[in-house]
Amino acid sequence: MQKLSLIVPCYNEEESIMLFFDTVTKVIDGMNTPQKTVEPEYIFVNDGSSDNTLTIMKKLQAEHPDTVHYVSFSRNFGKEAGLDAGLNASTGDLIAVMDVDLQDPPELLPEMVELINNEGYDCVGTIQHDRAGQGWFRAWASSTFYKIINKISDVRIEPNARDYRLMTRQMVNAVLSMSEYNRFSKGIFSWVGFKTTYLTYESKPRAAGTTHWSLRELLSYSLTGIMDFSDVPLKIATFVGGISFFLSLIGIVFIIIRKLTVGGSVAGWASLVTIILLVGGIQLFCLGIVGQYLGKIYLETKHRPLYIVKDEK
Template identity: 65%
Template sequence: MPKISLIVPCFNEELTLEIFYNAVEKVFSQHATTFKNITHEYRFIDDGSSDQTLVELKKLQTQHPDTVHYLSFSRNFGKEAGLAAGLQHADGDYIAVMDVDLQDPPELLPKMLTTLQQGNYDCVGTMRSDRRGEPAIRSFFSRAFYSIINKISKVQIIPNARDYRLMTRQMVDAILELPEYNRFSKGIFNWVGFKTTYLTFENAPRSAGESHWSFWQLLNYSIEAIVDFSEVPLKIATFIGGLFAFLSVVGIIFIIIRKLIWGNSVGGWASLVSIMLFIGGIQLFCLGIIGNYIGKIYLESKHRPLYIVKEQK
């Protein structure tokens, strides 16, 4: 019998777990005809929570031992590690990735399943139709990020797309063949290809609790995504280095000609120092770009695991 695996990363989500479970079960119950002859399971990933998330997961698992499973990390490894762990442990024929805060509406699951069963698509993703309730500066930088990465990367990412999606087993197996340590799931989902369609929904507030993503965490995540899926920053560093090397040659030629024609020494030491400081700053900027890529190589070369499981059931 076909099975749907629901991958649900959790970090300090003790208040939302039961609400999430009841909401999803309600969808399965109300659409029993759609989910006829299809079983489902939950794969909760506790990403080293410091609250009572694991306690709540154990309660859920005790109450529903056949459908609820959990993995608990030894510490916080990040959402990408949680997604990877869920994909590796899910054994369903269809695999869904969802957030536990119900900002990913479970009401879309029946339509997602029906679309996949028609055989025309391998993945049904979701995207928000608006960003209501989000700070204006966060929305601005989000739009800027999608604009930049889609211009400099061969992998195109749909603006406002969520991680929330339902995939076939074949697509998930393809994703699992990518062993990289530095992961940006939205890029990976698109890199592996396969036919994907998107459903839109209106932005909704969290069911409980607060978001654990700060502005700076999102900014750093965006930079990592650009580095993971584009070599353009390296090319920019190369271009800037070449440009300033050319300008320095032009400057040297100018100084030599000026000395031969007028014979006076070159003045303007303050300007010279300013130019040197400016060029030094450009060099450090370029070294920072290169260093970011070298750091990624360094982490990949260690071959450390993405996560460590402390307990599971």
Template identity: 70%
Template structure:
């Protein structure tokens, strides 16, 4: 009997945990009835929840101590830290990452397992076929993010890919070998390579509760992904500065020639101020890009842990 480790990050998900566990258990029961002999190993990661999530995880672990485990952080460290903690704790031959809100259909697991065990894949990912229930602006920004990051990065990230995927132990070990503090899982999963295929599915509504990702958090997360996997923004700042410099030289030559030929110059404080503001804005824009990269270096050189575990069972 092979073990499948199921990593489930949780942040204020008291309404979803038991429902998620019951749903996944039904899937494994159906798998055993169909001759698929696999044992689940749950790793719930409590990411500093402020509701009753931790107590529910304790109760669930006591009911099924052989299969249910949990990790509880000392505070909220973010989903990337929760994924990293779960991957480190998992002991199964196959490892999957799932959202507790059941937007990642557990019913896909049998198909994903067969693709790895029978067809030789190292990873089976999932892609949302549509974005039902998601606002048009949010859907547009998400699609734009994948276009941008695949343009600026040497690593291709499948558009609309979810964190939900099933991986072999070898692939997970390769992911864990990457020591960086700033982590963007979708990019890391793509960077390590391996033979990967994807399954498309229609968007599922949350089983309970509401999303904890605001528009601002998603934008920040997207920028982190671009910075983590590309130096194109730095090159962009260089080219913008170079082009501005050349335009300034051409403008200076024009002003000098005009003064020598025509005599005097046309008064125009408004245009002068506009040029100064333009150049100042370009400089601040370039410094902002550089600052983001420096901040990443600063965080890496601190060598702080990605998370602190307060309780684990």
């Protein structure tokens, strides 16, 4: 018998939980044979929901006390905290991370399990073949993000890879050993290494409810990924500052030579102000980049917990 833990972060997903449970249960039941049995372990993480998400989790756990468990936060801490809490609570030999909205097709689970058991993989991830329904700007922004981070980071992140993946216990233990406060799970999954393959699938609409990721949150999450796995922005700030300093030196030499050869001039105040504003803008830009990194270092040094559990069972 092999135990399969399913980590399911939830935020205001009262409409999706039962649909998810029924659908995944049918898939897992179909995986069982007289020769081999898969024992499921559902770990639902309530990320400070304001609807009836926790109530439904408790009801489901009462009906299936041996297979369903839940962890409830004291407030909304974000999906990264939910993933970490679920991974910490899992006890399975294999651990899957899934979204409750069924955009991650459970039908892939049998193939994912087979690839790990029979092909020697430590992780089977998934890639969304297209980004239908997301709008052209989000699709373009996502594509641009992956191009940038893969150029400036030593860790390659598979474009359009989902959080939906199946991992061995050894890999999950390696992920949990990384205790940083600022987390970017896709980068962490890639950084720890291990033998990984990907399955591709067509995008699906949500089974119920609406997405809770705004464009601002996605952009913020992207910046976290870039800063967590690359110091190139700091190098850019250094380069821009160096170029600005060099051009300023040239300007000073030019002014001195002009003064000695042709004489001074009252004209040029507009251009002078423009140059001052340009140099000041460059300095503020560089300071902003450094400030972002310092802010993340500050949060790391505070050693605050990634989340606070209010209730679990």
